[in-house]
Amino acid sequence: MAVSLPMPFQFLLSLLLLLTRAVLSSSEYLIGVGSYDITGPAADVNMMGYANSEQIASGVHFRLRARAFIVAEPQGNRVAFVNLDACMASQIVTIKVLERLKARYGDLYTEKNVAISGIHTHAGPGGYLQYVTYIVTSLGFVRQSFDVLVDGIEQAIMQAHQSLRPGSVSVNKGDLLDAGVNRSPSSYLNNPAAERSKYKYNVDKEMTLLKFVDSKLGPIGSFNWFATHGTSMSRTNSLISGDNKGAAARFMEDWFQSGQKIPRRVSTIVSDLRQNHSRLLDIAASYKSSRGQSLDAKVRVRKASFVSAFCQSNCGDVSPNVLGTFCIDTGLPCDFNHSTCNGKNELCYGRGPGYPDEFESTRIIGERQFKMAVGLFNKATEKLQGKIAEWWKSDTENVINEALKSGLAPNVSDAHMINGHSGPVNNCPSQGYKLSVTNGKTYLLRLVNAALNEELFFKVAGHLFTVVEVDAVYVKPFKTDTILIAPGQTTNVLLTTSKSAGKYLVTASPFMDSPIAVDNVTATATVHYSGTLSSSPTTLTLPPPQNATTIANNFTNSLRSLNSKKYPALVPTTIDHHLFFTVGLGLNPCPTCKAGNGSRVVASINNVTFTMPKTALLPAHYFNISGVFTTDFPKNPPHVFNYSGGSVTNMATETGTRLYKLPYNATVQLVLQDTGVIAPENHPIHLHGFNFFEVGRGLGNFNAKKDPSNFNLVDPVERNTIGVPSGGWVVIRFRADNPDNFTFPTASNCRRQVSEVVTSV
Known part of the structure; x- marks a missing residue:
């Protein structure tokens, strides 16, 4: 089990390390914190996390918040980090927040120095992400969920910005042993024994905490990273909640504001969870209000003197249900290898330490994280400093x-x-x-x-x-x-x-x-x-x-051919062959593989995964050797669907050594369309033996009627390797004037694989 830091932690810590090295005579930064309500609609909205269409919010367990932290170098460099009591951040939310920050502060806060992360609670409102897969169960985009997140993040950053004062940041870390267990222990045991022997535990048990201290006022905040899922509240819960991490944050803030005494209860959640358990269940079953309404600003803004965030780490296989998994119909442990009950995974539920009380389990796991954070906070004396970088320690092959x-x-x-x-x-x-x-x-x-x-x-x-x-x-x-x-x-x-x-x-x-x-x-x-x-x-x-999609697009869109008399751009304007290739991933059977249900992740073009032949293609073509390849590669996708946003039930691909024949000197237009069958991602694609012109690109699905009107046929960039944008498309044109077999190898983050071959004869 390779232990790694989550992206927001790496990004923020890297920036802080860079800032640390810039301060020569003092360890002080300018630091500021902020907190704002992001609860959103509390009824009649699907919850984000379990993808359960029947999990509809019917009330509030406790309110959700956005907590912001800013660290600025006196000379100007700065970073803003926002931790959300939400399942995850959203690209479209981030884009809207950055638009507002630009209007308010100019270029002070941009995609270069703002990081937004979620705690992965499965009990918050859904419908605020841009990808179709994530908003299926919420029946589409939910404007209320989206607006309250954007408003809350902006307001939290504004508070942090307005409170910037000289201060320092210290770091501390330690192991928390009883707040998370491996929810896939049988999968972990499939790792080689030599690999498992490198680690003391089968999940990451380390908590890393940053302590923010105002030079005159003293401590003003903290945040930490620890890996445990936000699933103390099960898929049957209908109350809006920050789950165990949201509870831990409230504990920490109450602890500091009450004179650093360990609270016995979640005072800002309900008066006493155990005494009010029945009442909360009654509310969950009977609450039928209209869609949520905006709160008065006086209610939403909490001018907290101390802000604490409990951030999510590498929680993929870490469950807070530390008692294990059991079948809800028999009470017996779930099948060890497959986490099922009589072959059905929907009957297998995890049990938290407060079982059968989910509210109590939320409190206990939150309290365990909180108490660990208090210990680290009180002993955090090491000023933030360090080094950055990375590489593979083994042969890439x-x-x-x-x-x-x-x-x-x-x-x-x-x-x-x-x-x-x-x-x-x-x-x-x-x-x-x-x-x-x-x-x-x-x-x-x-x-x-x-x-x-x-x-x-x-x-x-x-x-x-x-x-x-x-x-x-x-x-x-x-x-x-x-x-x-x-x-x-x-x-x-x-x-x-x-x-x-x-x-x-x-x-x-x-x-x-x-x-x-x-x-x-x-x-x-x-x-x-x-x-x-x-x-x-x-x-x-x-x-x-x-x-940083905007930065990437700005660079890509700036590339233009010289198109001079000496170096003309010979872009084909009359096309002989119009090709449309979808590029993406699929799942094919593999009994010995570990991708789930005996399958492997494969790359494909037009749903065909390339099979490497035993005989080289060029000799096979030249000497007319049969049985090496076929020439039936589809020029268009065999199945039409919403490529960039739709989901498919069958993720299997066809396999074969299939070619598409082009006459010598034919002109070709090729649309390369990313698919989100497993996940959207960028695909670098190389065309062996040729240069081509990139005449257009965009996000979403390519529209053959509208998009060609925006093609650049005057001075498009000419190259031999192109990146198909994540969730988008790119169109290239070229002339097949090199009589040879030429391949389209695709590189993806799940596979480096030659996917298809085209031949020019």
Whole structure:
């Protein structure tokens, strides 16, 4: 079991570490906290988490909040982190919040320095996410759920911004043993014994806490990360609740505001859970109010002098139901290997420490996290500092082979590298790659993304790049401070050394705007000007957040061919073959694999997964060897559905070595459409032996009637590797003037696999 930090923690801690290194004479930052109500509709709305269409809210267990924390460097760099009493954050919520923050503060808070995370409670209102899969059970988008989240996050950040004062941040960590158990112990036992022997427990038991101390007022807040699911309240619960983490946060805030005495009850939830259990159940069964109404501002704003957040960590297999799982019909333990009762998983329920009282279980697990946090809080004296980076500690081919064997995604890498150096990493003495430069010169940087899975952002602090070439083809020069480069792509940029002296941080960090696990720690290097003392401070830069879609789109949309007399853009305008390829993932049978129900995750194009032949395709074609391949690859998807947002019941793909034949010199338009069959994600795709023109791209489903009117047929970028956007499409055009078999290998975060082959004869 590889223990890793969750994305919001990695992002925020990385930014704080960068800020720490920038402060030379003092450990103080400017710190601020804020808290705002985000309860939303408390009746007649489906709850988010269990995907149970019958789980409709009928009242409130306790109210939900957005808790914001801002850490700012006196010179200007800052980061805002918001923890939500919600199942998860939402890209569309984040986009709307950033729009409001921009209108209010300009570029002070952007996608570069704002992180929003949810505690994963399964008892909050649903319907606020943009993906269709997540809003099926809520019967579509719920405006009330969405609006209250956006309002609450904005107001919490405003409070934190207005309360910024000099202060410090300290860190502490320790093991909490009785607030989470592995809910898939049989799966864990499938890990090699040598791997399991590396860890003391079969889940992550560590809590990491940050303590915020105002220089004059004393402690003003804290937040911590600990892995346990927000499922103390079961799928039959109908009361809005922050579950165990929301309860823990209320405990912590009450504890501090009441003179740091351990509270005996959840005073801000109900007067006494055990005494009021029957009353709450009666409310849950009988409450039939209209849709929720907005609260008066005086009720919603709580000017808390102390704000505490209990953030979610890597909770995938961690359950708060520490007594185990039992069948609700027989009372016997569930089947160990499959978590079923007579083959039915809906009869298998977890039991918390307060069983059969879910409210009591919520209180107990919340209290255990709270008490652990208090202990860490009281002893948190180590000022925040540290190092960042990551890489794989094994041969990448072994990583791929293990993924193919297991049927699951490859292990997330241990580090990103810049010219073979990660920068400082735990158990690694590397100080990072150093590029020595002289003032007043222009350097050509040839950038290649040699990563297996991830698109990467590349930045140099205090400098702009001039992009001049991609994939060995000139482009119209343009300036940018951030480069986006997909696996297999190349980008040449000019770097002008305009500084007199100094050291400047270089960062390489991943871009992934879908819920896919990636290696989210930043690789670092430095640009050293000649004559700079080794003791000189490094000028820092903040890497874009992992889901910085706007930054990625701005770079991609800026790429244009030269289209000059010397370098014309020979874009095909008359098309002989119109092809439409869907690109995505599926599940195929594999009795020995671990992807669930004896299946493996596979890549596919037009629902066909490529089978590697034993005879090379070019000799088979040239010598007319039969039985190696067929020429029946579909030119269009065999099944039409809502590619970017719909769900399908059958995730299986066809397999084969299937080709699509093109006459020599034929002109081709190819639509590449991402699908969300398992999850939407970006797909870097390479066309062997050819360049092509990217004439259009967009989000959602490609519309053959409307989208071509927006094609760029004048100066589209020309390249040989393209990234199909997550939940979107890209259209390329080319001329099949290289008589050969040429392949479309796709790289995805679940699989690196050659998916299909096209032949030109």
